[in-house]
């Protein structure tokens with residue numbers, strides 16, 4: 001029996017090692033956060049390297065500054081575009097305004113190098129309708145003092161944060177008070193001339209779309225959010241040179257224009273980046289994937305994530321269950337721990353894997369693996385410890401060894417329950433794997449995240465429906481396999497004994 | 504150690520402690536070989552416990568038990584148990600195995616040749632009056648009586664010298680039970696194995712057994728050849744059984 005458990009564990013270990021081995025590769029990995037602008041900048045960097053003949057792995061849609069920056073620090077990605085203000089506040093946790101040189105020096109200590117700024121500054125700004133600007137001649141924030149009757153409506157965040165409107169009001173000596181409003185509503189209201197001033201980002205796609213004018217921050221209240229690629233210091237010089245391709249070429253207006261093309265015109269990010277690179281005399285070799293190609297690729301990734309995680313979880317859970325089912329002081333806490341793992345929200349569990357395993361496929365698989373353990377352990381332990389004791393006594397009395405009794409009596413009789421556990425885990429795996437994209441694990445979630453980011457409902461639906469379809473197909477396959485390997489009356493007996501007793 | 508051909512089991516002052524009490528102590532009796540010995544006694548008197556001491560499912564807490572001329576080995580008890588057939592109340596067939604697998608599994612796991620297995624299986628099915636075409640069926644596709652016959656075949660598959668039966672026929676209707684009892688008598692006559700049969704059915708004991716062992720609250724109350732014992736019942740339990748039977 002011990003050897004059986006060891007055997008199962010060895011297979012599980014081998015599976016995990018093989019996957020871990022796949023984590024490293026020689027291509028360059030470019031990251032991006034989950035918003036359009038970061039995505040476009042990521043594409044610019046990626047296509048530049050591809051055009052120069054390097055192969056590139058895109059880890060886009062990573063869930064937030066901490067995750068992307070950690071990935072860069074750990075070498076899971078080699079470059080991405082960040083903003084100076086974000087580096088100062090979120091990464092260096094500095095309240096004082098830092099110069100680019102100071103930022104550069106601080107990052108160098110972490111082994112990370114800043115490249116040349118791209119040219120634009122994506123910070124908060126005050127926006128008014130162009131008609132209002134024309135009527136009043138407003139072009140600077142300080143001039144707002146002269147129009148005390150203007151109606152100010154700001155996003156809740158800007159209205160409430162300390163460095164938001166309260167500070168700005170004091171800094172500029174503005175007389176107006178302000179109310180809160182949803183950002184999307186604010187833009188519509190400003191077009192309808194129901195409100196006059198609202199907060200925007202300087203590179204918002206909406207600026208052109210809604211015919212807005214950005215007022216000049218003439219007293220320099222807003223911190224700078226200068227976009228610039230940051231890369232691992234150990235990259236070859238040649239690659240760093242290439243990643244400097246767009247240095248000082250993107251004005252606020254140009255960037256807003258690119259955002260507009262993706263966000264409002266719904267052009268593929270790859271095409272928009274390619275078109276812009278052409279203006280820099282870089283003839284990108286990028287071919288935009290068709291939706292079908294993407295779907296196939298993501299589906300394969302999804303199956304890979306869920307499949308490997310499920311296989312490893314099945315082997316480990318079976319080994320653990322077989323080793324402990326007869327020892328109740330051990331099996332209870334183990335089931336408890338596995339249960340505890342499952343109460344961790346899946347997104348949190350995925351995020352927790354990042355400091356341990358970086359980003360990409362491996363941490364996603366580990367998280368899915370941990371998530372799938374419980375159903376299998378619980379059903380297996382219960383099934384193994386509730387086999388009819390008369391049958392076990394007969395087996396022992398006839399001369400079955402402990403292992404023979406396990407293999408030929410307990411396990412076959414527990415099969416329907418074990419199968420049910422694996423099936424539940426498979427469905428959980430497929431569902432949860434849609435979140436793997438959050439930490440660069442790929443899968444169908446990539447389509448969903450992309451759809452969310454580009455406000456493309458079709459993409460979201462395709463991603464979600466494919467995952468659901470996959471779950472249904474897997475469920476059917478399990479049913480078929482179960483019919484093949486478990487005698488009908490054993491499965492039936494199990495169904496009956498598992499049904500709730502109705503008084 | 505010299506083997507004892509006339510006794511299949513020798514209890515030497517054996518006692519078994521279970522839970523918080525002695526089930527029995529000082530059991531000092533030899534069970535004759537090549538005969539059927541019935542153990543009767545009230546419920547809870549320790550019949551099943553005594554049987555389990557024989558195939559080593561329990562170890563005695565005092566005294567000794569010798570089976571087929573040897574002490575029960577501590578190492579590889581399963582090899583020892585394969586020399587002893589075992590059948591329990593309600594047949595206890597493995598529901599996920601076919602009839603053939605139920606009977607032949609251990610022979611296959613051991614190193615029996617497939618020819619030998621097939622020959623033995625066919626013999627046993629024939630001897631117990633089962634159709635050869637039942638081999639591929641599952642236990643739930645058989646009648647209760649047929650299941651008990653299969654259970655006997657399974658116990659006898661490995662050609663044991665000794666057969667242990669714990670109320671094997673108690674859960675079947677009277678007519679079927681009668682048929683199986685007849686089949687059992689026939690089998691024992693042909694194969695001449697030793698058998699120890701636990702039963703609470705006095706009629707079954709007198710019908711099948713050559714030797715009787717009466718278990719009381721604290722151990723063996725009486726034992727001996729069937730006729731000697733029922734002619735002169737000294738055990739209170741047995742005297743009541745004999746008298747009830749005489750009236751009926």
Ligand SMILES: Nc1ncnc2c1ncn2[C@@H]1O[C@H](COP(=O)(O)OP(=O)(O)OP(=O)(O)O)[C@@H](O)[C@H]1O
Nearest residue numbers: 521522523526545546547548549550551552553703
């Ligand atoms: N595992 C156990 N732990 C504690 N006590 C036990 C255990 N097994 C049996 N006993 C007790 O030992 C005594 C003998 O049990 P045993 O099963 O041998 O009786 P039995 O004569 O076979 O009874 P029955 O005719 O009802 O089958 C009973 O009092 C029973 O409660």
Ligand SMILES: [Mg+2]
Nearest residue numbers: 550551552669
């Ligand atoms: Mg009993």
